[in-house]
Amino acid sequence: MELRALIDALTDPAAYPRQRPAAVELIQTHISAVFRLEHDVFKLKKPVALGFLDYSTLERRRAFCRAEVELNRPLAPGVYIGVAPIICLDGQVLVGVEPASADAILDYAVHMRRLPDDRTLEARLAERAAPPELLYQLGRRLAAFHAAAPRAPLRAHFADFDAVAHNCLDNFEHIRALPTHAVDPALLSRLRAATDAELRAQEPLIRARAARQIARQIHGDLRLDHVYLFPERPAPDDLLVIDCIEFNDAFRHGDPIVDLAFLVMDLRVHGHREHADALVRGYFEAADDDEGRALLPLYVAYRASVRAKVECIRQSEPEISERSKEQARDRAPRHLLLALSELAAPDQRPALLLVAGLPACGKSTLARGLADAANFVVLRTDVIRKELAGLDAGAPAPAAPGEGIYSDEMTARTYAATLARAAAHLRAGERVLIDANLRGDDQRRPFFELAARLGLPCRLLVCHVPEAVALDRLSSRTGDASDADAVIYRHARAQWREPAPDLAAHALTLDTTPPPERVLDAALAVLRAAALA
Numbered sequence: 001m002e003l004r005a006l007i008d009a010l011t012d013p014a015a016y017p018r019q020r021p022a023a024v025e026l027i028q029t030h031i032s033a034v035f036r037l038e039h040d041v042f043k044l045k046k047p048v049a050l051g052f053l054d055y056s057t058l059e060r061r062r063a064f065c066r067a068e069v070e071l072n073r074p075l076a077p078g079v080y081i082g083v084a085p086i087i088c089l090d091g092q093v094l095v096g097v098e099p100a101s102a103d104a105i106l107d108y109a110v111h112m113r114r115l116p117d118d119r120t121l122e123a124r125l126a127e128r129a130a131p132p133e134l135l136y137q138l139g140r141r142l143a144a145f146h147a148a149a150p151r152a153p154l155r156a157h158f159a160d161f162d163a164v165a166h167n168c169l170d171n172f173e174h175i176r177a178l179p180t181h182a183v184d185p186a187l188l189s190r191l192r193a194a195t196d197a198e199l200r201a202q203e204p205l206i207r208a209r210a211a212r213q214i215a216r217q218i219h220g221d222l223r224l225d226h227v228y229l230f231p232e233r234p235a236p237d238d239l240l241v242i243d244c245i246e247f248n249d250a251f252r253h254g255d256p257i258v259d260l261a262f263l264v265m266d267l268r269v270h271g272h273r274e275h276a277d278a279l280v281r282g283y284f285e286a287a288d289d290d291e292g293r294a295l296l297p298l299y300v301a302y303r304a305s306v307r308a309k310v311e312c313i314r315q316s317e318p319e320i321s322e323r324s325k326e327q328a329r330d331r332a333p334r335h336l337l338l339a340l341s342e343l344a345a346p347d348q349r350p351a352l353l354l355v356a357g358l359p360a361c362g363k364s365t366l367a368r369g370l371a372d373a374a375n376f377v378v379l380r381t382d383v384i385r386k387e388l389a390g391l392d393a394g395a396p397a398p399a400a401p402g403e404g405i406y407s408d409e410m411t412a413r414t415y416a417a418t419l420a421r422a423a424a425h426l427r428a429g430e431r432v433l434i435d436a437n438l439r440g441d442d443q444r445r446p447f448f449e450l451a452a453r454l455g456l457p458c459r460l461l462v463c464h465v466p467e468a469v470a471l472d473r474l475s476s477r478t479g480d481a482s483d484a485d486a487v488i489y490r491h492a493r494a495q496w497r498e499p500a501p502d503l504a505a506h507a508l509t510l511d512t513t514p515p516p517e518r519v520l521d522a523a524l525a526v527l528r529a530a531a532l533a
Contacts, residue, residue, distance in 0.1 A: 139282025220245030261299035357463035359484035362512035
């Protein structure tokens, strides 16, 4: 039976005669189809061979189903029930019914007890029901799990430098080979170069740890939705972790920091940086492994790259819905940008900076200084407006407020074009500075939303000078892309609105009256405080 037809058959409640569910919910990944009943879950492994796993034959899928059950029971006691055959009897697909003969078996599924959705770490974080202290304690528990995990002398080579380098770099070859347009080649090249550099820097430490046989059996897939919290239960039953790696020895054995890195990555990519920091603090306090801390950025970047590869694979799967594919297209670059941010120096990390203010407040002078001192690509709306109008940047095009190339329609086009260009540069892993009036939140918020979608930091610097200073500067300005004069200045001042509280939390007003070099120093201090310079 073809995969699509089998999946369709398994969404029919009649396929589960022992459970008799009222409905069946289907969730698909790139390697499995998961069927959720009221109290049970059945996971079907897709007949795929992806290089890092091989589920291509029925016998292999049965073996890996058995391995999944056995390997997951220690961290999730009572959850993994067994392996259920999937058969066809009189034209009806049935799950968990013993076959009359081997010929009746269509496939196998892992049978699990269903855990409540609202108990995942992901759900608790979304409900703000998991304070950082909880992640601190989770870090300590994870360290204890690793300390007790069996060391793997026969698998020690999986923690050696050659294996680590292969795993890190192989992701890029897989992504390049996939038919997806969600990943900018320039971003992939930047990340590959940064990964190469970090591998060279950490090679001696990785080799030394491997020589001490640091490798052990790890979970391999520590994601937010695989951790379940039951605080009403006594330890250790208050914490269950499901769905460890069973399909690849190289992913299931290694330096324990690789395991920690997965959960750190998942927290950061979901915007929970404070919680990630608490997890790291708790882990290393308990593990007493300072040298492992030095490897964390490399392994977080590796884990993020793996997740990006997974999202790219999902985009090409015919059985995945268009909505799921669109979500995967958003998540793939987000993960790669996180990986690059982990490895890049502060003044090279992808970020979005908005430099706003009234005419003649010094925005463009500051923007030019930051471009040189902090590696920003500058997008100036005054220049983009002229381009859209078919004019040279310095060509004068004076008009009354709201007229000519300064009409509301043209202003909307200008900001839309600026936003699109910013998105392209950010997706390539660059740092972008927007030099614009940005008079209200209707103009500011789309840029913040863009940064949030990509998982990147966004800061707003509002430049301010007294009106007399601005008017004096305007009176002596020549050959500039801006056509602002005193009338335009007063019109802009009347339309200016202070940022809403959520945006103000990421904003700072700069006095741009002092000499440009002092203003630049003040702006750089802001970026350094945000680890962006």
